[in-house]
Amino acid sequence: MKSLSDNLCANHDLSHSFKYQLTLSTHLAIVAMSRPIKRLLKRRLPFVAAFVMPLNADRHAYRMAAKCMLEGTSLLGGEHGDINVVLVNDENHLGDDFVAFRKLRQVRRAIILIENPDFLSDEVRIAADIVVHLSEPSANDYRIVAHRMGFGEVTKADAEFLAKQSSKRVELGWRRGRSLSASIERLRRYSQVGGEKPALERISAGPTLHDLSGYGEAKGWGISLAEDIKSWKDGVLAWEDVDCGILLSGPPGSGKTSYAAALARTCNVPLILGSAARWQATGHLGDMLKAMQRAFADAVAQSPAILLIDEFDSFTSREEETGNNDDYKRQVVNGLLELLDGAQSHQGVVVIGATNYPNIIDPALLRAGRLERHFSIPLPDETARVGIFRFYLGDSLKDEVLDTLASECEGWSGADIERCVREARRIARRAERPMRLDDIIAAMPARIQIPMAVQHCVAAHELGHAILGVLLKSDPLISVSVARTIRPSIGPQSLGHAKFHEQFFNRRTGTYYRDKIAILLGGIAAEEILFKAFDNGAAGSSTADLNRATDIATMLETSWGLGKTLAVEPGNSPQELSAYRHNRKDVAKAVEATLQAEMQRAKTLLEEHRSVLLDLHADLLREGTLQAAVIKAAMEKHHEVSLSHKAESGGYELRK
Known part of the structure; x- marks a missing residue:
């Protein structure tokens, strides 16, 4: 296999060209970042590249990788300060402080590392020649890195196994002096049973349903559910008397995921995230069914808990024939039906399906005993929009009347209002003063007169x-x-x-x-x-x-x-x-x-x-x-x- 070092660090082996002892995570970061800017590196062209790192990525590894790549492509005899690495770990880091941007004007090459997609500001987009959203290391990335680090070839099956593990976990067993096969065997032996656990949403901080406006009947149901779960935990209510399956529908941005998180906080229970896309990413049909089973098992283990299944419209009707994947779809829906039926007998598990398209879901999933209640979350009305503005404004503009603002943003979702308030805060910060009502008006998209x-x-x-x-x-x-x-x-x-x-x-x-x-x-x-x-x-x-x-x-x-x-x-x-x-x-x-x-x-x-x-x-x-x-x-x-x-x-x- 050809090494990527041909395109990096002036054709030298990274582990020998630098004073750094590169870790596995750093090598993986180099492989991921070098791919989209390969041409720029090879031709030694000036550039500013912005990379949105995967969630929970090792920032030190990516920073070292960026520095290694830039120093390896520096021109011989170049000026001091010819390169620069900027880490964005706060949504305001490059919104308020333009020192970093001034530095970017003075260097030939720079890399901006962004910890969270929400921190990808307009300033970054303006400054960067290329913006790339990086994915978790793939199986092929591990095969490339194994070759680069001198461990030899990795089979496809082993590479796929490694890609499902944490890179830090792999690094513990993958070290010099131990054969690659022995390292992988140790990982398999002590791997978590059934693979990685489903994602667990952090719900320790944030609003409860009592704090939020809108949501119609779903809000009242959620508050009642919190009381029922408390009664169940106190032993005065049987789980059979608790609603434990609902469907949430609404247009994009209406706050279905935010509702689930607020519900979990209201009920003081964990929120476990799942979706057809998340489960399908684990592999073939058998792997997907196992991933679904793990999500439900994890919810049971942490009960009382809420399991949110996003993109629930992925489980479409089995009666409609769509082509060669009909059998696959049928087995997936059947597998989910078995789990939903089982969830009713598992104490403390509440299942929420979220969708933009409720009409295409297999009807069997919505029958009594499964996701039997359906709450449609409409876009907020004027009263709800006032409440949403109040929530996101916090202590700001308490004495201002917001009715005019709310009427001006008819058709907006809660997400639209949040974005508007965030932009208004940015306007006020740049002006170095408290936020004013005019800042919100300025943050709204421009209106044009209808002829x-x-x-x-x-x-x-x-x-x-x-x-x-x-x-x-x-x-x-x-x-x-x-x-x-x-x-x-x-x-x-x-x-x-x-x-x-x-x-x-x-x-x-x-x-x-x-x-x-x-x-x-x-x-x-x-x-x-x-x-x-x-x-x-x-x-x-x-x-x-x-x-x-x-x-x-x-x-x-x-x-x-x-x-x-x-x-x-x-x-x-x-x-x-x-x-x-x-x-x-x-x-x-x-x-x-x-x-x-x-x-x-x-x-x-x-x-x-x-x-x-x-x-x-x-x-x-x-x-x-x-x-x-x-x-x-x-x-x-x-x-x-x-x-x-x-x-x-x-x-x-x-x-x-």
Whole structure:
């Protein structure tokens, strides 16, 4: 095997070219860091490279490796101070102190070592020519290092075994004077039974559920769980009476992992982390199943404990065939089912599955006795956003009113608010003063004004939904609004919204669903009435008006027996509904007929209330938001005027 020393340290063996006695961890760090900057080292080009070290890495080993690499590539006769190594072990290290950056300007080559991905600041990105996130040493890295250190060749199986161990543990047995085979044999003999334990989250410090805002019903459930676990530990409650399996769902950044950590602190129990990706990284199917078993066994050993299984949507339905991996998926889901069933009989284990996509999880995992409760964590509302700002601000800005801030960040997650406060603190530090409200405003992404022409179209669209909602009474209208500005840097945002309250006990008849389709199409119907055409904003995503209307019209025909036939099909996902329309011409034809009929009904009703639409359109553009009572009052006034006109013209007979 060719040694990497050809590309390092001016073609000299590292262990002889330097005064340092390099450790195994240092050699592994050299191999990892040299790979992405190999060309720069070989050509002796000037560079600044930033490396994000693996979590819990040996900082001394990486620092020595960086110094070795830089000194080994120094030009003969170069100036003193031609190289530099900077360690970032604090998120503020390079945010406040620019001395390190000034040094970087004066050297030919430098390496920045970063202990935590959260410390990778904008300053580092600006200063560095290349930024690399380093992984844990791989099996191939151990084979290379064994050759470099003079231990000879390592088999693939042995290298894979070494990669699963701690490098410090390997270093204890891997030393000169002992053969490589003897060192590996000792490691195998005294290796932890079943391999390394699953990750254990440090929960000693941080907020409890009592400190956090938002989370809806999940917060109340978690506080009750803490009381139940205490009662169980006191011997007054049987474990069978404790909820020990839930599914948490919500959009990215909604705080599912933070919830689990806060729950563990509230319950004063350990939090064990697991995921399909973490378990699968251990090897083939058998290794993955063993890793899953170890995670559950570790939770049992530390009970009472909470086991968080992240990316729970990795355990998709076994009924949907996806290709050659179906058998693998089936065995993994079956293995998890066995463990979840076993967890119910294991005292003190609470299992939480976290996902962004609850609809694709195998239904068997969510049945009674497993992850039987499902809590959806929405993005925080305005009240919750105020609370989240208060939490992350701590003792800062206690006398300031934050309602305006909270309303300005509609659609933000808790993670977005945390990032904003962190940036505001950085702004204040650079100005060498306490944080001010203006710093938070400055930390928010810039807003841009929505052109009035666009606001006119959006207002008409949302009023189309609102007016039809009042007329057809499918679900009660709450309000209608149009946005003035957007923050383009934070992704897709709503330009307007007609908010309805979906009542739990509404009778879902064919009439109800056809009215709902008409309301969904009311937006584009209003655009056509006032502007002669509608744009593409009503389609293109699963939540868009036309997409939802199309799916409801399809389910009338295929899922609910409310169309032209009583025969029904079991699937109702967007993909399955699309397949029905594609494969069955009768379904596609019926769906199109329903959409056309409800579109025409929506346009007819709005034409009859054109004066209301025009009056409310002006009001909405002026006010920005109109409550349901305003819409209803305008509709009632229109009807009174219409009745009066009919009576005056003799077209309407008044009777006592």
